Structure formats: structure tokens, C-alpha cells
Amino acid sequence: MAYDLIIKNGMVIDGSGFSRYRADLAVKDGAIAEIGRVNAAAARTIDADGLFVAPGIIDLHTHYDAQPFWDRLCTSSVWHGVTTALMGNCGLTLAPLRPEHREPMLATFCCVEDLPVRSLSAVLPWTWQTFDEYLKAIDIGLGMNLMPLVGHNPLRLSAMDKAAWDRAANADEIAVMQDLLRAAMDAGAWGWSTTDSPTHAGPHGEPVPTRLAADEERVALGRALGEFNRGVIEILPKGAAQPTEADHAHLTDVARASGRPVFFLTFDAAPRARVEASTREGAQMYALLRAIPFNPRFTLKKTTFFSNLDVWDVTLAKPLEERLAALADPAKRAELREWADKRQRRRPGVPGRFIKWQSIVVKKTALAKNRALEGRALTDLAAEQGKHVADVMLDLALEEKLDTEFQLQSRPPAEDAELADFVKTGHAIPSQSDAGAHLNTNFCTAGESSWVLAEWVRERQLLTLEDAIRRYTFQPARIMGLSDRGLIRAGMAADLMVFDAATIGVREDEVSRDGPSGTPRRVQGADGVHHVIVGGQVVLDHGQHTGAFPGRVLRAGRRP
Numbered sequence: 001m002a003y004d005l006i007i008k009n010g011m012v013i014d015g016s017g018f019s020r021y022r023a024d025l026a027v028k029d030g031a032i033a034e035i036g037r038v039n040a041a042a043a044r045t046i047d048a049d050g051l052f053v054a055p056g057i058i059d060l061h062t063h064y065d066a067q068p069f070w071d072r073l074c075t076s077s078v079w080h081g082v083t084t085a086l087m088g089n090c091g092l093t094l095a096p097l098r099p100e101h102r103e104p105m106l107a108t109f110c111c112v113e114d115l116p117v118r119s120l121s122a123v124l125p126w127t128w129q130t131f132d133e134y135l136k137a138i139d140i141g142l143g144m145n146l147m148p149l150v151g152h153n154p155l156r157l158s159a160m161d162k163a164a165w166d167r168a169a170n171a172d173e174i175a176v177m178q179d180l181l182r183a184a185m186d187a188g189a190w191g192w193s194t195t196d197s198p199t200h201a202g203p204h205g206e207p208v209p210t211r212l213a214a215d216e217e218r219v220a221l222g223r224a225l226g227e228f229n230r231g232v233i234e235i236l237p238k239g240a241a242q243p244t245e246a247d248h249a250h251l252t253d254v255a256r257a258s259g260r261p262v263f264f265l266t267f268d269a270a271p272r273a274r275v276e277a278s279t280r281e282g283a284q285m286y287a288l289l290r291a292i293p294f295n296p297r298f299t300l301k302k303t304t305f306f307s308n309l310d311v312w313d314v315t316l317a318k319p320l321e322e323r324l325a326a327l328a329d330p331a332k333r334a335e336l337r338e339w340a341d342k343r344q345r346r347r348p349g350v351p352g353r354f355i356k357w358q359s360i361v362v363k364k365t366a367l368a369k370n371r372a373l374e375g376r377a378l379t380d381l382a383a384e385q386g387k388h389v390a391d392v393m394l395d396l397a398l399e400e401k402l403d404t405e406f407q408l409q410s411r412p413p414a415e416d417a418e419l420a421d422f423v424k425t426g427h428a429i430p431s432q433s434d435a436g437a438h439l440n441t442n443f444c445t446a447g448e449s450s451w452v453l454a455e456w457v458r459e460r461q462l463l464t465l466e467d468a469i470r471r472y473t474f475q476p477a478r479i480m481g482l483s484d485r486g487l488i489r490a491g492m493a494a495d496l497m498v499f500d501a502a503t504i505g506v507r508e509d510e511v512s513r514d515g516p517s518g519t520p521r522r523v524q525g526a527d528g529v530h531h532v533i534v535g536g537q538v539v540l541d542h543g544q545h546t547g548a549f550p551g552r553v554l555r556a557g558r559r560p
Helices: 099-113 117-123 131-138 150-166 171-187 215-226 245-258 272-280 310-315 320-328 329-342 368-373 377-383 389-399 414-424 448-459 465-472 472-482
Strands: 002-011 021-028 030-036 040-047 052-055 058-059 082-087 145-146 191-195 232-236 262-266 285-289 360-364 405-408 496-499 508-510 522-525 529-534 537-541
Touching: 002 030, 002 496, 021 040, 040 052, 052 465, 058 448, 058 465, 058 472, 099 117, 099 150, 131 145, 131 171, 150 171, 150 191, 150 215, 171 215, 191 215, 215 232, 215 245, 215 389, 232 245, 245 262, 245 272, 272 285, 285 414, 310 320, 310 329, 310 529, 320 329, 320 389, 368 389, 377 389, 414 448, 448 465, 465 472
Parallel strands: 002 040, 002 052, 058 082, 082 145, 191 232, 232 262, 262 285
Antiparallel strands: 002 021, 021 030, 052 496, 360 405, 496 529, 508 522, 529 537
16 A cells, blocks of 8 residues: 555654654555554655654644734744644634624734734735634635634624623623524634733723623633533633632633633643642633743833833833933933832723843843843842843933843743643643734744753653653643544544654744734744644645645534
């Protein structure tokens, strides 16, 4: 029998968590056809001697809702061996939407996810209104597979029109939302998502519509999802990535009402005991961890870093010339110093933010004479110069016309062990890449899986390679009900990655000018990923795109 592809001599990590073994893999018609010692002809043979062969990564937190219209390959994710991604998170999707709701929903989507609204507006065809029509529009041949969630925000807009921005829904409006959710599930949605996070606001500072929802509204949508006996719910609660006791009570209520898994985001292992307790009580809850350090870069020329910090937020939102004048004004500078030292609120219901000055470093200077400052913490420079830390930042930025690049160093390495232990419980998954969002050059963490394989597995031995691969393949596939992916078994879809465990890792993210309409975006390349295979076709060959676009929009409840 002639095969389409044979991968020979590789060390197989099959996704189950069991020990590695050496074998050949044969692929035919998009599926794994044979595993063992394969002696047959093939259209292409890959020699994987010295390399590992694993199922493709399944990423559970992305925002690829718009990117396929300008980047069908779905970079940066595919560079890291991601072959399937769950999109439509945080309640922000582009369907279902009536024409009059497109502009406000896109503006909100772009504001929350730090995307260029004008550039995206220019590339979106808007040939859809229903969720089914949207899935058809985006299923245009992709570099990887996409699994869509339907967002709570467009459900509210469709059911409530402008009132979605002002109040809780009444019983009739909730019933309309339930029907819209049912229609999306019939079309192949993998569940629904929502946000109650105070960090999620529209372009004028207004709360996104889902933040006006009463708890019962989300519970009612949970009940509607439960009718299908499939699907998941993703919730970003009021505490954002640091959920409170009240948040966990509500997450548990939604999980019980739906009988379905609930995902929530966290930056640390603090929710572990609560999640374990909820699980013992019968709720299916999973924490999606931000494993890769969150180290956003920013300049004072363009940043959302100081949002919700009152005077800073307002001052940095001014037009450039006014901003330069304000930052140089002694009276305004005194105000900025005062607010830099306090936790403050600018809008009702929006918590203030601590700016962790001790964690901010000078990443890149615009002037050669300031190069010695690169890598230095602002607090250290303040001590040396006898200045307030805010003055250190502002003086340097003004000298360089606001082109100085700063970076937040977010997490000490000691916390990684706690996160890895949380993952080992099975109640947490290191899957919070945010890929597809934050194109406005703030940060990129799309290579989270490669970072974990490099740092947690190879460098620090916090997880075994087998366990780490399981957390990115079989475990998410099982939770999602993705029955034909996540394992290397005969008959399973041939979504595979071939990689070098000794060199896999993330490159330092960089700015690329290949965003929508040529806008800049931050990307994160991969080391050590030799081949990425989707549906039996080689998509990436030593990091280079082969020209193949075998990825599909996977519809829940339907065969591919």
C-alpha cells in the first residue's frame, strides 16, 4: 500500500502520558494509518531520527476570530506546532450580529483585545449575520484547525439592541439569547464564552455588554448549553485572572446548571483549593494558566498599560504634542507622581491598578547614549539618581520623544513550581496564549506551549515530556469532546508535530509589519519545531510554510 506520508525513526510521545517509544507513522487520506515498523512507499518520507513525534498542540485560549481574513496560516501559533485552536473566548465574537451591531461590536472587540480597528474593518467581508454564516465565511482553508465558541456579547446585542450596554436582561431577552445560543450550537459551536472582568471595556471606557448581565443570565445560558450534552463555557470573572470567593461560587453555579466543563483564567495557583473543592462537589472546572511569563513591552507613545490609572490614563490618551507638553509640565508631573503611588479608581466598578514599578525595566532605548540603561529596573535607577521612579521613566521617555521601550517583568521563576504542581492535579491546563490578540505591539505569548516544553520540561524538570504533551493534546481533546484528535492512534486525524526536545523554545518576540492592511504586530517565532502536519499535509517544513492550507473550521457534533 502506498501512503501519502511516512514519518520514520521518530521517538513517539503519543499524548496519553505513557512512556515514549520508537516507531514509524504512516498517513493516508488525512488520518494515521499505521504505527510500527513501516516498510512501504510514500509520496513523502520524513526522517525523524533524533526527533520526537507528538500530536499537534490544542490551544484552548485564542482570539483568531478575525485573523484568518488576513492571515490564513494563523501565525504565530502554527510555528509552535499548534494544529487546533479554540477561538471566540472572553465573550467577544463576530457573530451572530445584525448589520447595525457590527461596528460597535468590532470596536469593542478591538479595544479589549488590543487590535487595530480600522485595519481590521478594511479586511472583514461581513458577508454573515448568523453564526452558521460566519463559520462558512471563515472556513477558507487554514494553516490549522479552529474550534469556535459563540460570544455572550453578540448574543446580548442581538437580543437587546442598545439596551445591552445599559442594563441586565429581562426574562424575554434571556429567552432570546438562549435561542440564539441553541442556533449557534446547532451550527457547530463548541460552547459559549463571557466576561465580567472590569478590565474589559469599550473604546469610550464603557463596560462591555456582558458586564451588565446578572448572574442568572449566565446560569440560564448554562442551562441552554446543557441541553446539548456537549460543549464548554469560558468565563473571565469579576476578579479577572485572580478570581474571588464570589467568583468561584458563580463559576460553580454555572458549571452545575450546565453539567458542562467551565474554563476560567488565572495567573497563579491561588484558585487550586477552590477548584478541587468544586470538583469534589460535582462541578467540572478547569483553570487555564498563563504559564509563559507575561512581559508586555510598551512605549509612552502608544500604550494601554496605564489604563484605569486615572491621571496617567487621561494624560497618555492625549494627542502626541499635548501629551509631550503635559508630561513636561511640573504641575502635571506632581499629579502623576501622586497617582503613581496610590491604588485609584477612575470609573465606577473599575478597580484601580498597582503599577509594580520594581518590575518595570528599560528594554530598549532610542538614543545610543542611553544604551547603558537597557535592562535596568526603574526603581534601581531612581535610587541612583535620587528621583521618584515616575520621573525616571518620564524624563527618559521625553528625552527620546516617547520612543523608549519599557517592559514589565511579571513573575519570579519560583512561582513556576506552584503552577506546574497545579497542572499535575489535572484541574489546570497551561493554555492561555491569547494568540490572535494584542496585535498592537504590546506583547505576544502565542508560543506558550514551546516555552513550557523548554522551561518547565527541559530546563527545570517540573513536568515530564510525556505529561506536558498530554496536557496540550489528549487532555484538552477529551474535555472538548474532540474524539479524533489528541492521540497518536491508528484512525485518528494526522495532526502532528515533529520537534527537537533539546532545542525547542520561543524566540524573543519582535515587531512584524504583516498585520491587516500592513499594520505592525508582535510575533513570536519558534526554535526546534521541524515539521507541523495538519490533516496529513505538511504545513510547516523546518519553519517554512509549504503553501498547504488543510486546516478547517471544526464544527462540534459533526464529522469533519
